[in-house]
Amino acid sequence: MTGTAPSSSRRTNRRGAATRESMLEAALSSLASGDPGSVSANRIAKDIGVTWGAVKYQFGDIDGLWAAVLHRTAERRGELPVGLAPGGSLRERVAATVDTLYHGLTGTDSRAIETLRAALPRDPAELERLYPQTAAELVSWRAGWNAACQKAFADLDVDPERVREVASFLPGAMRGIVSEKQLGTYADLDEARRGFTAAIVAYLEHSR
Structure with a gap:
């Protein structure tokens, strides 16, 4: 037995x-x-x-469920592909990062995250009080994203502080471009992505 x-x-x-x-x-x-x-x-x-x-x-509770849902999407997302391709130029790596976000933000996981975040408290202190596990998962995302971006550009002799700044604004900026695609627009979004990529490259190159 x-x-x-x-x-x-x-x-x-x-x-x-x-x-x-x-x-x-x-x-x-x-x-x-x-x-x-x-x-x-x-x-x-x-x-x-x-x-x-x-x-x-x-x-355990709704907080545990939301934290697990967010963790699952993070596991599937993995690292930036540019971090796995050393030797690429600055422009190639920025373009790959922009394209990864552009396509990723239209996926099922991204739509789920947006629905959840829209329902959560906007104030970080309130979020941490009511949903501590969910808040901790979101905080870990920020740290992981910053670390992935630093790793992706570490060998290119660019200012880490500027990389951190780019990492801070890039997801929100790309979400705006994706929103334009979803709502319908007369703008050429391929052109928008190229211009956005060129602007980031110029900013990072200037720090060399």
Whole structure:
């Protein structure tokens, strides 16, 4: 009998992990719909197809669920591809970063994140008080993004402070361009991305 217990435990653990995975994917799909009501705990449980008690069993509370959802998107996003291609020119790396953000911000995970962030408190202190795990995950994103950008340009003799500044404004600026695409525009967004890339390159080159 003692020999069968570990196997039974492993099966239980695998079922629990599979349940958790399916809940995360269902939550992401619900949030990606853009419906503001999708951030409701009861609505999420309904969309997942389980009781709220089952969700709490896996994640503790709504804060634990949101933190897990954000962590999942971060895992899938990974590092900047430019950080994996040493030897590229400054322009090539900036262009790759801009293109990565442009395409990434139109994806399902990005839509889910925007829906969730729109429902969270804007004040950082309030966010940390009400949703400490979610706030910690978002803070880790900022640190990870800055580190990835520094790594991507580390061998190009550019000012790390300017890289940090670019890292700070780049996601928001690209979100604006993506918003133009989604809303419909007469502007040439390929031209916009080229001009934006050239401006960043010029700013970083000037720091050499």
